[in-house]
Structures are given as C-alpha cells and as structure tokens.
Amino acid sequence: MRALSHGSSMRAHVALALAALVLAGDALHPALAAAGFDYKDALTKTIIFLEAQRSGKLPPNNRVKWRGDSALDDGKLANVDLTGGYYDAGDNVKYGLPLAFTVTTLAWTALAFKPELESTKELEHVHEAIRWGTDYLIKCAARKNKLWVQVGDPNLDHQCWVRPENMKAPRTLYEIDEKTPGTEIAAETAASFAASSMVFRNDKKYSRALLNKAKLLFLFAKAHQGSYDGECPFYCSYSGYNDELLWAATWLYLATKRQVYADFIAHEAISSSVAEFSWDLKFPGAQVLLAEFNMTSGGGAQNFKVQADNFVCAVLPDTAFHQVFITPGGVIHLRDGANTQYVTSTSFLFVVYSDLLLRTGQSVMCGNQPVAPARLREFARQQMDYLLGANPRHSSYVVGFGANSPTQPHHRGASTPVLAPGTDVNCGLSFGEWMAPDKPNPNELTGAIVGGPDKNDGFVDKRGNSSYTEPCTYINSLAIGPLAALAVRGAQLVATH
Numbered sequence: 001m002r003a004l005s006h007g008s009s010m011r012a013h014v015a016l017a018l019a020a021l022v023l024a025g026d027a028l029h030p031a032l033a034a035a036g037f038d039y040k041d042a043l044t045k046t047i048i049f050l051e052a053q054r055s056g057k058l059p060p061n062n063r064v065k066w067r068g069d070s071a072l073d074d075g076k077l078a079n080v081d082l083t084g085g086y087y088d089a090g091d092n093v094k095y096g097l098p099l100a101f102t103v104t105t106l107a108w109t110a111l112a113f114k115p116e117l118e119s120t121k122e123l124e125h126v127h128e129a130i131r132w133g134t135d136y137l138i139k140c141a142a143r144k145n146k147l148w149v150q151v152g153d154p155n156l157d158h159q160c161w162v163r164p165e166n167m168k169a170p171r172t173l174y175e176i177d178e179k180t181p182g183t184e185i186a187a188e189t190a191a192s193f194a195a196s197s198m199v200f201r202n203d204k205k206y207s208r209a210l211l212n213k214a215k216l217l218f219l220f221a222k223a224h225q226g227s228y229d230g231e232c233p234f235y236c237s238y239s240g241y242n243d244e245l246l247w248a249a250t251w252l253y254l255a256t257k258r259q260v261y262a263d264f265i266a267h268e269a270i271s272s273s274v275a276e277f278s279w280d281l282k283f284p285g286a287q288v289l290l291a292e293f294n295m296t297s298g299g300g301a302q303n304f305k306v307q308a309d310n311f312v313c314a315v316l317p318d319t320a321f322h323q324v325f326i327t328p329g330g331v332i333h334l335r336d337g338a339n340t341q342y343v344t345s346t347s348f349l350f351v352v353y354s355d356l357l358l359r360t361g362q363s364v365m366c367g368n369q370p371v372a373p374a375r376l377r378e379f380a381r382q383q384m385d386y387l388l389g390a391n392p393r394h395s396s397y398v399v400g401f402g403a404n405s406p407t408q409p410h411h412r413g414a415s416t417p418v419l420a421p422g423t424d425v426n427c428g429l430s431f432g433e434w435m436a437p438d439k440p441n442p443n444e445l446t447g448a449i450v451g452g453p454d455k456n457d458g459f460v461d462k463r464g465n466s467s468y469t470e471p472c473t474y475i476n477s478l479a480i481g482p483l484a485a486l487a488v489r490g491a492q493l494v495a496t497h
Contacts, residue, residue: 037385037388037389037390037402037486039388039483039486039487040120040487041401042388042398042401042402042483042487043120043122043480043483043484043487044120044122044447045398045399045400045401045446045447046398046447046449046476046479046480046483047122047125047126047129047447047476047480048063048064048446048447049399049445049446049447049448049449049471049473049476050086050129050132050473050476050477051063051064051067051129052064052067052413052414052445052446052447052448053086053087053088053473054067054084054085054086054087054132055070055071055074055083055084055085055086055087055094055136055164056069056070056071056072056074056083056084056085056136057069057072057083057084064446066413066414066418066443067165067413068165068418068421069165070092070163070164070165070167071083071092071094071151071152071164071167071171073171074094074151074171075139075148075151075171075173076171077170077171077172077173078173080139080142080148081139082094082136082139082140082148082151082173083136083139084132084135084136084139085099085132085133085136085137085151086099086102086132086133086136086473087164088102088472088473088474089338089410089411089470089471089472089473090409090410090411090412090466090470090471091154091157091158091412092152092157092162092164092167092169092412093150093151093152093153093154093157093234094136094150094151094152095149095150095234095235096140096147096148096149096150096185096188096189097149097184097185097188097235097237097279098235098279098472098473098474099133099136099137099473100133100137100185100188100189100191100192101188101192101279101282101474101477102133102279102473102474102477103130103133103134103137103192103195103196103477104188104191104192104195104196104247104251105348105474105477105478106126106129106130106133106477106480107130107192107195107196107198107199108195108285108352108481109126109348109477109478109480109481109484110123110126110127110130110199111195111198111199112352112355112481113480113481113484113485115488116481116484116485116487116488116489117480117484119487119488120484120487120488122480122484126480127199127200129477130196130199130200131196131200133192133196134192134193134196134210137189137192137193137213138209138210138213140189141189141193141213141216141217144216144220145177145178145220145224146175146176146177147175147176147177147182147185147186147189147217147220148173148174148175149174149175149176149182149185149228150173150174151171151172151173151174152169152171152172153169153170153172154234156169156170156172157169159427160425160427160430161412161415161416161427161430161431161433161434161435162412162416162425162427162430163412163413163416163418163419164412164413165413165418165419165421166416166419166421166422166423166425167425168424168425176228177224178224180228181224181225181226181227181228182226182227182228183221183222183224183225183226183227183228183241183244183245184227184228184237184240184241184244185228186217186218186220186221186224187217187218187221187241187244187245187247187248188244188247188248188282189213189217190213190214190215190217190218190221190248190251190252191214191244191247191248191250191251191252191282192214193210193211193213193214193217194210194211194214194248194251194252194254194255194256195251195254195255196210197210197211197214197255198254198255211255211256214248214251214252214255215252215256217248218248218249218252221241221244221245221248222245222264225241227240227241235279235280237280238280239280239281242269242270242271242272243272243281243282243283243286244282245264245269245270246265246269246270246271246282246283246286247282247283247285247286249261249264249265249269250265250286250289250290251289253265254289265290271283271286271287271304271307272307273306273307273310273311273314274311274314275311275314275315275323275324275334276334276342276345277311277342277345277346277348277349278341278342278345278474279341279474283307284307284308284311284349285349286304287304287305287307287308287311288308288311288349288352288353288356290304290308291304291305291308291353291356292305292356292360305362306365308353308364309364309365309366311349312350312353312364312366312371312376313364313366313367313371315332315346315350315379316366316371316375316379318375319366319369319371320366320367320369321366321367325455327453327455327456327457328392328456328457329386329391329392329453329457330382330386330391331343331383331386331387331391331452331453331457332346332383333453333454333455336451336454336455336467336468337451337467338451338452338467338470338472338475339451339452339453340387340397340449340450340451340452340475341472341474341475341478343383343384343386343387343452344383344384344387344449344475344476344478344479344482345474345478346380346383347379347380347383347384347478347479347482348380348478348479348481348482350376350377350379350380351376351377351380351481351482351485352481353373353376354373354374354376354377354380355373357373357376358373364376380482381482381486384479384482384483384486387449387452387479388401388402389402389403389404391453391457392457393453393457393459395459397449397450397452397453397459398447398448398449399444399445399446399447399448399449399450399471400444400445400446400447401447406448406450406461406469407440407441407461408438408439408440408441408461408462408463408469409441409445409448409450409463409469409470409471410450410463410464410465410466410469410470410471411441411445411448411463411470411471412434413443413445414441414442414443414444414445414448415434415435415441415442415443415463416430416434416442416443417434417442417443418442418443435463435464436464438462441463445471447476448471448476449471449475449476449479450468450469450470450471451466451467451468451469451470451471451472451475452468453468454468
C-alpha cells in the first residue's frame, strides 16, 4: 500500500466516500423486530436523554419537563460566556474531552445514518443535539491557542448531591494554552468541529466557522503537544494523544479533502491496533473511516484496513484473535464503570464498517479467516438487543424502555425533586435525603443507558452503585446509529447495497 497522493482520482474517491456516509441505506427495508423490541421507541428515548443533560438556558421545546435553566453564570469568573453544553453524566461538571467526543460521534451518526434518521423523523433532533454542543464549544474556542476545557470543580461538585438548577458550588474554570497544553482535548474538539461542519453544510456560514475553528485547534494541538491531566481522576487520558491527532486529521481530511491532512495521516500520524473505541481511545474510529483509502500511516508501515480488521477480530468471540471478554449472557465487558459505552461504540463501528465492506465488496480478514459483513451486523444487533432486554435478567438497561428498566440511575437531577429556584440546599444532608434512599427516582431519566451489568451479567439497581447505574452522554451518542439502523433496516440489519 502507498500513501495518499495528489490527483483527481483521489478527490473523486473521497467524494464517493463522503457521499456513502450520507447515502448508505437508500434501499431500506421495514423493521422486523424479531426480538420483539420497538427500536424506534428506543431510538427516540435515547435522543431525549441528551436533552436531560443540557446546561444553560433551555429552549421552549426541551422535552424533559423536569429540567430547568442551570449554570447561567458559567464563565463569569473570567468575564466570558461559557453557558450551554452538556453535563457528561450524573454530576454537574462540564468536561471538555467527553463532551467533544459526544459531539463528534453525534456528527458521525448524522452523516452515516442520515437516511435512517430521516425515515424515523429523528434527524432534526440529532442536529439539535450536535448544535447544542458546537455552540458551546465555539465559545470555549473563542481565542486562538486557548481553549476552555472544563467548567466546575469536580471535587467540590461531588460534595453536594444537588440538581444543577440549585447548585451553589463555584463554577471554577479550566483552560489549556501554549504554556499548559492539552493535545487530547484540543484535537478532539477539532474533530468535533470538522465532523459537524460536514453535517451543517447547508448553513454555509456556520459550517465555515466550525471548519476554521477545527483547523486552528488542530494546528494548536500539533504545535503544543502534551497531555492535560486537569480532568483526572474523573477523565484521565490513559491512551495518550496520538489517537486524537489521527482522529482529528481524519475528520479534517474528510471535511476539506486537503493534501496537508492526508500527508499528516500518511507520514506523521501514529496508529495502533487496539480492541477498544471510546472517549479515550479513538484509533478504531479513525481506522474505519480510513479503511477504504489507499492509505497508510508512518510512511507505509501501518495499513488502516488491516487495523480496522484487527479491531473486529479482537472483539468477535468466534475468531482466533479474540481478546475482549464476553459475559455468559453475551455482552462485551471491558471494565466496570460505564461498560455499556463499549457495547454501543462497538455496535456503532460494526454497523458502519459492515456498510463500507458491503459497498466495496470486501470482508474482514482475521488471519486467513474471512468474516462476512453480515457477521458484524449480527453481532451489533445482539449487543444492542442485550441492552434492550435480551439478557439473562430479561431486563432493559435503558431507562423508561422495556421490561424492568432501571429506576435509580445515579443522576443528581433525576433523583432530586424539582425545587424552587434559589432553594438553599444543605449539602451535608443532601446525600442522605436524595442519594441514599432505596426508592425510584422522582424524575424519570428517559432514554438514559446506564453503565450496565458486571462481568457475570449481574446488576443491582441502586443509585449508590454508580459504576453500574450512572449514564453518560457518549454511551447514548453511539447507540443512536445502531438503533436507527435496526428501526429502519430491520432486526437483521438487512444489507442496503
């Protein structure tokens, strides 16, 4: 394989690839819910959860009626406006790295599953979810070579069990700049801007603004390399920043078709075969996006199609290269603590990659063993069905959906009754009053996918059991695409090409 080169043939190839992102699924089939699940209902609720995570001044059409305006003074400590964005999970902090990853994956979803989202009338809601994130991130990136990366002191935040509408902890601000770099966050935010610029191309001014921000942040991430540990111990980037640099360059290449990004990918980027796709580790996502291009990294040493195949081979239990633990009930288990993020992220990549393989007439190669795209689709469906209730407990892991769904997600807003604005919450008593009681939350956190079971398929629905009951935005952002495919194509994720 050789590195990308200039030429009209490559530009045409990129154009076809981008078209495939938005046209995959033209010949769609009616849903065949073999497992008895209403995938469309699950899809709708999964998107609604993101509205429950909104910070700032809420719009009139916000569908989560127990939520109100919150954190309206964010940024005031530095005389800037940092209102908006998302709370990542069950607390009230806005963390830049998972927030930007949520936006990037929502944008990829909007591109790769556009026909399905249009068919289910959910495309506009996904666009709204993306824009809620990008509007905030634009504020964070208002100045060159500077990025606000977090709002809220997590240590203080975790000393009070209070809904965001009534919190009183100082909204401490955290930033990266030339002296305090944070390559992971800068590059991930660049990726979110580049991917979103493709989604909003009909709004030329907004799309151009996003793309310009993406270019500047990528330059900043490259020029001032270093890991930012300010989000530890809550979001520590154990994987380093090479994956984010490749990820950002890939999205910039797809958005611009510029050779400078192809050259970076081909000659400077570092890539690696891994068995995880997450907010911390982006290699498989970039590899799937680049798999069809006649393109390598490191001057020709590493082939992206081979690495994308390696990801699949490491996950599937029926290959000789299997690495990922599968519970007795059949679901991926990488680690306790929001484990369902790996379930939805793997399902997402498997569906996207199977679409690419079908379109290009290829299979996954696990050594000498070919794996058909249909196997990827089957595995993705089985993983999503597990979350919806096809598991040993016969219980859903999606709040408000299916049988025996969680009633105690670890979430301040959902577990605290609606209080009058300005109510002075006693933080010392708040945990005993609202977190500890063994009873359902007063507010249903509709669509939240909780952290999920342990490696033996066990699960205790108690909000104090945060490793298993806490939801996260990036679990849901990566569930939307597979659920849309299931809702429209059918339970077998019927081939569309």
